[in-house]
Amino acid sequence: MFESFLQGFELLLRWDIYFYISLGLVVGMFVGAMPGLTTVLAMAVLLPVSFNLEPMLGIPFLIGVYKGGIYGGSISAILVGIPGTGASIATTFDGPALTRQGKARKALEMALFSSTIADFCSDVATLFLIGLIAMIILKIGPPEVFSIIIFSLILIASVSSESGIRGAIAAFLGLGLGFIGTDAVTGASRMTFGIDALSAGIPLIPLIIGVFALPEVLEAVESKARTFISESVDLSKAGERLRWHEFRRSIRTILRSTAIGTGIGMVPGVGQVVAAFVGYSAAKRASKTPENFGKGELDGIAGPEAANNAVNGPTLVPLLTLGIPGDNVTAILLGAFVAHGIRPGPQIFLEQGPLVYALLLAIIIANVLFIFLGYVLLKPFAKAIQLKKAYLIPAILALSFVGTLSTGTASDLAVMVAIGLCAYILRKLRFDLAPLVIAFVLAEPIEYTLSQSMLYARGDIFEYLFLQRPIASVFLTAGVLWIGWMIFGPWIRRRIGQQRA
Amino acid sequence: MKSIRYLWILALAAVIAAPLPAVAEYPDRPITLIIPLGPGGSHDLHARGITGIISDILGQPMVVRLVPGAGGMKGTSEAAKAKPDGYTILFTHNAFDQLKPQTVDVSFNTLQDFKTIARINFAAPILVARADQPYKTYEEFIAYAKANPGKVNMGHSGVWGPAHIPASQLIKETGIKVNLIPHKGGGPALQALLAGEDQITWIFATQTRPHYLDGKVRVLAVAGDTPLENDKDFKDVPTMAALGYPGVAFTMDRIFLAPSGMNDADLKMLRDSFEQLMDHKSFKRFIGSIGEEVMFMRGEEYDKLRPGRYEAYTDLIKSVSGK
Known part of the structure; x- marks a missing residue:
């Protein structure tokens, strides 16, 4: 193993690898920052480019696009409150608030540092623990995925600042929206109300834009046009950099979220979104000033950004060790491998050891490159926000429409506008829509893994989950205890206090 | 009045534009x-x-x-x-x-x-079983499934997908009873097989190969009537038609x-x-x-x-x- 590791190191001693990684990072960052354009699609379009490059150049190039794209999604989440992907929804809680306070650049830099540091650590852990991670991944079947999602949802809900009832209503609305379309288990269409546009369900991008961007625009139109036009962000401060003492306060959060993300990265399919929310919730719980979260707290950027990027390392493990892609991104990477005649799987470390180690090392180095590139490239993005709101908001609206249309169909635009109007009304009724979106994203995995678990159980689902699947039962029991503590905890603490007195 | 003028312009534009596609040869865009x-x-x-x-x-x-x-x-x-x-x-x-x-x-x-x-x-789906199962051939599997109705978990990649169809054809032709488990795609179905959640599944040669060479899985049969002649690893796998079940024909x-x-x-x-x-x-x-x-x-x-x-x-x- 050590020998192929060293040989892999030698493969990295050429400058063009770093050129292609950087190119990928920059392209990805711009694509990701455009609302409505997705990183996955950019990777699919650029896949043929990698066919014509040798594997040591083409695959790091695609990985660069991916890493850059995930970060690009956070840029639009911070600056204009539109998450580019599901992974950066949690970043919209504090990002736009920081931008309004004139701390856009600080927030962008915090996101950059926390994501690259977390990604770096998780990639290093993956490199050294790849065998162990591969073993754990095989232990996580449908019942475990189901239990972990439920446990995460309980954690997320327990630190939500909103009123419980409103949050629950929003979450159930999201679940309902998520069930529209095709029943993934039986293939039957359901809840489409005979509308053709809904037959495939509501796509994520129009939903995100509908929920996050359109109400923003409508509210701007509603507020008095005159005050609105003169209103603009505080130009003098938007470009101010992140200070060392501000960063130092978030180091604990970054490390915690890195651990959370690396752990959740082993859960197939749902990794990034769940990790980001759990990372945010954990940061808020551990914070000395939880009341600042949602109002512009730098720790609220570091929490989700570190967590969703720490997922990246472990998601590569099933691809490399089993040849199984866990999501669209790794499926495209598999295509890039396969087109060069490399079939990832149990033998890859014997057959292509040096190459695999070289690729893993290149991925780690990509993070370091990105810190420098991102640091330089952030300035124009932070500048863009200094446009007057009167120009910025129509520009966002136009971009959203073009973005949605470029990846979807005309009917997606109708869906987007309808969702936007409903979201506007819900916001007027003081509903927080983040639970709606996360429930929407998780509706299908929850339903699917539960149906699978019921088939495996061949009867009593509770007996199966709690007695036959130890990992699942640990998470479910912990979730139940957590709910119990949330309800009875304050009461118990008060009783103990009384007895002492 | 104004709209009529626009109509004129449109009509003129149409007259100018119309002959173009007819002249150009398909495909011109x-x-x-x-x-x-x-x-x-x-x-x-x-x-x-x-x-x-x-x-x-x-x-x-x-x-x-x-x-x-x-x-x-x-x-x-x-x-x-x-x-x-x-x-x-x-x-x-x-x-x-x-x-x-x-x-x-x-x-x-x-x-x-x-x-x-x-x-x-x-691409022909291959019937692939875990190597730790007692059956080594197609016939042994059918006998085992008949002796243990509903006990075998057969995974597939989703309803009416390329694994579910041959699975349904097999069930229809042989009358065996298995526990059909849907997965979100061929990757997760393969992962469930390797993890031991499922005992048998249908997958394509390219995905099967690394795990077959690793000794983790056995290949029992290939759907359809065309043997995988050009495949050095799977050229001897019997086709479903040769085994007497031409109805398991999905490729x-x-x-x-x-x-x-x-x-x-x-x-x-x-x-x-x-x-x-x-x-x-x-x-x-x-x-x-x-x-x-x-x-x-x-x-x-x-x-x-x-x-x-x-x-x-x-x-x-x-x-x-x-x-």
Whole structure:
């Protein structure tokens, strides 16, 4: 193993690898920052480019696009409150608030540092623990995925600042929206109300834009046009950099979220979104000033950004060790491998050891490159926000429409506008829509893994989950205890206090 | 008054513009290739290779448009509704073409609304079992499943997908009872097999190979009637037809379809172009490097097979839903 590791190191001693990684990072960052354009699609379009490059150049190039794209999604989440992907929804809680306070650049830099540091650590852990991670991944079947999602949802809900009832209503609305379309288990269409546009369900991008961007625009139109036009962000401060003492306060959060993300990265399919929310919730719980979260707290950027990027390392493990892609991104990477005649799987470390180690090392180095590139490239993005709101908001609206249309169909635009109007009304009724979106994203995995678990159980689902699947039962029991503590905890603490007195 | 003037301008524009397409030879602009599947799958991969090469033959680029959703029916119905001018074509497989439209409400009639341009190849699902199971051959598996009804977990990649169809055909032909477990795609189904959640499944040769060589799985049979002759690892695997079950016939045909109503000359031009593609050196190299084979059939030939297969699936669907 050590020998192929060293040989892999030698493969990295050429400058063009770093050129292609950087190119990928920059392209990805711009694509990701455009609302409505997705990183996955950019990777699919650029896949043929990698066919014509040798594997040591083409695959790091695609990985660069991916890493850059995930970060690009956070840029639009911070600056204009539109998450580019599901992974950066949690970043919209504090990002736009920081931008309004004139701390856009600080927030962008915090996101950059926390994501690259977390990604770096998780990639290093993956490199050294790849065998162990591969073993754990095989232990996580449908019942475990189901239990972990439920446990995460309980954690997320327990630190939500909103009123419980409103949050629950929003979450159930999201679940309902998520069930529209095709029943993934039986293939039957359901809840489409005979509308053709809904037959495939509501796509994520129009939903995100509908929920996050359109109400923003409508509210701007509603507020008095005159005050609105003169209103603009505080130009003098938007470009101010992140200070060392501000960063130092978030180091604990970054490390915690890195651990959370690396752990959740082993859960197939749902990794990034769940990790980001759990990372945010954990940061808020551990914070000395939880009341600042949602109002512009730098720790609220570091929490989700570190967590969703720490997922990246472990998601590569099933691809490399089993040849199984866990999501669209790794499926495209598999295509890039396969087109060069490399079939990832149990033998890859014997057959292509040096190459695999070289690729893993290149991925780690990509993070370091990105810190420098991102640091330089952030300035124009932070500048863009200094446009007057009167120009910025129509520009966002136009971009959203073009973005949605470029990846979807005309009917997606109708869906987007309808969702936007409903979201506007819900916001007027003081509903927080983040639970709606996360429930929407998780509706299908929850339903699917539960149906699978019921088939495996061949009867009593509770007996199966709690007695036959130890990992699942640990998470479910912990979730139940957590709910119990949330309800009875304050009461118990008060009783103990009384007895002492 | 004003609107009449605009009409005049429009009419004038139409007169100037109209003769242009008639003069230019098809294709004179990029062709959109709809794929009713998500990014990263084997269709996407094939298409990324093909579109880069076929533009040499057509003289125009071919642009991939992924339209996943509704079990493939979203993209398929978009292609069915497209203008039959040859600028929108579909890259799909036979389950989406001949089976799936029979199971849900769709706004098109697949046999009437599509003509085949070409079948480029097909992939046969292989019946793969964990190596720790007591059965070593196909016959032993059937005997075991009959002795232990409902005990075996047979995974598949999703309802009416390329693993569920041969599984249903096998159940229909042999009368065995197994616990069918759906997964979200072939990857998760394979992972469930390797993790020991499922004991047996149907997967393609390319995905099976590394785990077969690793000694983790056994291959029992291959669906259809064509042995994998050119495959050094699987050339001796018995076909379902040779085992006496020709009804377990599903192979995933990768096909290019065009909406019906295209003018004959243009359709012939497309069919010829795909035939030329099969001999193109870069195409052969690409197909070889992704571990597939070229198994070309002209569109006219494939169109003759479609109605018969459509009816066979009607029976299969009845037998599955009848239980």
